[in-house]
Amino acid sequence: MTIAEQVAMPVDRLEHYPVTFFAIPMGLFGLTLAVRAAETVFATGTQVSLAVLTVAATVLALISAGYLAKIVLRRSAVVHEWNHPVRVAFFPAASISYLLLAAALVDVSPAVANIIWTGATVAQGILALSVISAWIGHRAFQPVHMSPAWFIPAVGNVIVPVAGMPLGHMDISWLFFSAGLGFWIVLLTLVVNRLMFHDPLPGRLVPTLTILIAPPAVAYVAWVRLTGEPGPFGLILLNLAYVFAAIVLTQAAKMRNLPFALSWWALSFPVAAASIASFSHARAAGSDNHALIGAGFLVVLVVIVAVLAVRTVRAMLANQICVPD
Numbered sequence: 185m186t187i188a189e190q191v192a193m194p195v196d197r198l199e200h201y202p203v204t205f206f207a208i209p210m211g212l213f214g215l216t217l218a219v220r221a222a223e224t225v226f227a228t229g230t231q232v233s234l235a236v237l238t239v240a241a242t243v244l245a246l247i248s249a250g251y252l253a254k255i256v257l258r259r260s261a262v263v264h265e266w267n268h269p270v271r272v273a274f275f276p277a278a279s280i281s282y283l284l285l286a287a288a289l290v291d292v293s294p295a296v297a298n299i300i301w302t303g304a305t306v307a308q309g310i311l312a313l314s315v316i317s318a319w320i321g322h323r324a325f326q327p328v329h330m331s332p333a334w335f336i337p338a339v340g341n342v343i344v345p346v347a348g349m350p351l352g353h354m355d356i357s358w359l360f361f362s363a364g365l366g367f368w369i370v371l372l373t374l375v376v377n378r379l380m381f382h383d384p385l386p387g388r389l390v391p392t393l394t395i396l397i398a399p400p401a402v403a404y405v406a407w408v409r410l411t412g413e414p415g416p417f418g419l420i421l422l423n424l425a426y427v428f429a430a431i432v433l434t435q436a437a438k439m440r441n442l443p444f445a446l447s448w449w450a451l452s453f454p455v456a457a458a459s460i461a462s463f464s465h466a467r468a469a470g471s472d473n474h475a476l477i478g479a480g481f482l483v484v485l486v487v488i489v490a491v492l493a494v495r496t497v498r499a500m501l502a503n504q505i506c507v508p509d
């Protein structure tokens with residue numbers, strides 16, 4: 185079966201078209217912004233980041249079209265996925281992908297970026313509130329259902345200022361940043377408790393450990409956009425990202441022999457966030473060391489995305505995507 189046939193998903197397989205697909209454009213837009221940050225720090229052209237942006241936007245359009253078809257033709261399957269205690273956390277990955285698209289377009293086409301940012305911010309607010317409402321509502325969640333993927337709905341709010349501030353939306357940017365930071369503190373406590381005192385994460389979710397890096401890294405970038413300088417609090421956020429990166433590195437051996445799943449794309453965006461934050465601090469503080477750290481994360485990110493892309497294509501050709509769990 186060709187890739188084109190896989191993209192044009194048969195209607196009878198839409199039922200198994202997972203919302204976790206949106207982790208792919210998150211990673212690709214993260215790569216776009218990381219390359220853009222490197223181009224700025226090292227004063228190179230923007231050709232590479234624009235090429236990656238084109239690929240990322242195309243992938244997002246294809247995935248969005250597929251999931252929209254699922255919403256129209258297999259609505260009951262979408263409801264079932266929404267009621268899934270793990271997959272529900274991935275729904276805001278869609279709005280986050282569009283927020284990242286807006287951030288990537290700020291310097292290219294501010295008018296288009298503003299339109300995308302506005303729609304994505306509204307969607308992010310609705311999805312975040314809906315998921316949090318489900319968490320604290322009548323549904324019974326157990327510790328085994330929790331994973332670092334739970335950071336996506338609530339803490340994803342800190343991405344809003346990344347494009348929001350350059351586009352002039354100060355008040356909304358502060359609102360979403362405050363919400364994301366507050367829920368990060370709450371969820372970090374719950375996630376660490378789950379990781380330390382309950383059963384280990386199932387194999388498919390082990391790569392989501394990398395998500396621990398993303399909240400402080402993205403919060404640092406947002407903080408600099410909001411305040412104009414890192415300050416002591418910004419340095420705390422950046423160094424926490426490095427601490428979590430070190431912790432994740434100690435668990436890397438557990439991922440070596442795990443079978444591939446779309447959740448593996450969770451590896452990409454947090455590494456991108458760490459790279460972007462490092463380059464951002466290199467510019468803000470004039471730190472050559474942080475420029476080198478950012479470059480190091482970028483090299484790792486490129487390798488991760490390349491491997492994940494190859495593994496994803498292989499899984500598609502082997503008919504291992506969009507199948508029942």
